[in-house]
Amino acid sequence: MATTSDRAIDPLDYVGVDALLSDDEKAIRDAVREVVRDRILPEVGDWFDKGILPREVFTEFGQMGFLGAHLEGYGCAGVNAVSYGLINHELEYGDSGLRSAVSVQGSLAMFAIWRWGSEEQKQQYLPRMAAGEVIGCFGLTEADAGSDPGSMRTHARQDGGDWIINGSKMWITNGTIADIAIVWAQTDDGIQGFIIEKGMPGFTAPEIHKKLSLRASITSELVMADVRVPDENRLPGVQSLRGPLSCLNEARYGIVWGVVGAARACYEEALSYATERIVFEKPLTAYQLTQQKLAEMVLEINRGMLMALHLGRMKDEGKLRPEHVSLGKMGNARGALEIARSARSILGGNGITLEYPVIRHMNNLESVFTYEGTHEVHTLVVGGAVTGVQAFR
Ligand code: TGC
Ligand code: FAD
16 A cells, blocks of 8 residues: 655644744644643533533633633733634634633623723723633524524613613523623614623523533523613613624634634544544545545645634734625635534544544534524625625515
8 A cells, every 4th residue: 555654744734824823822822722632622522411611611711811812901811813813713622612602701792891881891890701700691692683683672771870671682602601791782772782790680591401512502591571771781882783793703703713623623533533443454544535535624724724814914904804704704614514524424433422522513513604693694795795785685
């Protein structure tokens, strides 16, 4: 059998993306990689199996500076966009649920306050959220308003110095364990964001069970029945859908990086498995059909990394537009899902058990394909950008 010894190519970094990172970026990447290897990988299969995410993960991530890491001030690390992307990438190598927890805390809940909140709100919440002492969630989606959040029914009406909020939100990551919820509601002056604190009368956050995806992540409903919220808890900076959508840009950017991490985990497992597995008297790697699968994975992963890195550099230069992020989310989430499915097939029967990470990633990526704007929504954003014609409606 012909072999390729003395390979000039690193199968884990085919085009040498590593060399495009600064020393600081590599140091951050390596620190997160170590945490994922030592703390997360030994446990996450079990968390997924049990459908839990231990709360202490937030405090540990807070101590490591992962929460709101890309934000400046208020106890946040203030790292550049590429480093923030690398944090998401390494966490999602562990599990999409961990990246989700960090995305929702930092890019959605903290960013909403950081970008649209009052100085008092920033001082009050952000340092404790950065430390993981206060967990946040972000309530935009409703049971009948997902891709089209502008059709939300949740409503807030002013009552003296307070607001009375009624409605419900669906599919809310971190909801049940959150200490505060950023809830977006229709008002007479447009869509506005409110900080609802756990324990406010009329507010509940029941957990959604029976999920087959993102099981190492808490997903919840938020129910608001005449919840009275003081005006100090309203985010004063925005009265439009632009408010929540600006937060989504941040989280979607993290996903562009994150999903390549999940894909990398699947590819590495498939490569290692195929090298060891003997079928018809030869290793699985010796068959053309397997090599095609692995080559396609390498192509997608390297393409995805280069896209993520380029978008990250654009973000650091202040040139990144939401339409760019949509292209990245659309391409990388689809690519990662395809890689996970292909890797699962390489593992044969072993591909369907939690003894290996692949089916866990594959199931998670079905959610990632759907949340933060479905694949179709991002396709339409890109379609609109290139044609000048908006085709959502
Ligand atoms: P449209 O009329 O186009 O815009 C309304 C206002 O918003 C502005 N805008 C944006 N601003 C910032 N960033 C963006 N990406 C923006 N897109 C639009 C726009 O300029 C306008 O501003 P103004 O000042 O004139 O009022 O809005 P539309 O109703 O036609 O909707 C457009 C569409 C479909 C793209 C949008 O609704 C959309 O993105 N839908 C998808 C919803 C979505 O992604 N939901 C995600 C929920 S959060 C989540 O899934 C968390 S998952 C957990 C995890 O991350 O781990
Ligand atoms: P729908 O909008 O009903 O879409 C159904 C199908 O129709 C999709 O294939 C969609 O692409 C397609 N479609 C929609 N519009 C069009 C169109 N114009 N043209 C063609 N096809 C179209 N939301 C939050 O607010 N906060 C969270 O923390 C959060 N976490 C989540 C966690 C998980 C695990 C999941 C699964 C979801 C989460 N979401 C969250 C909600 C998520 O953002 C929505 O599920 C998503 O936006 C899609 O909305 P929907 O489920 O209502 O699907």
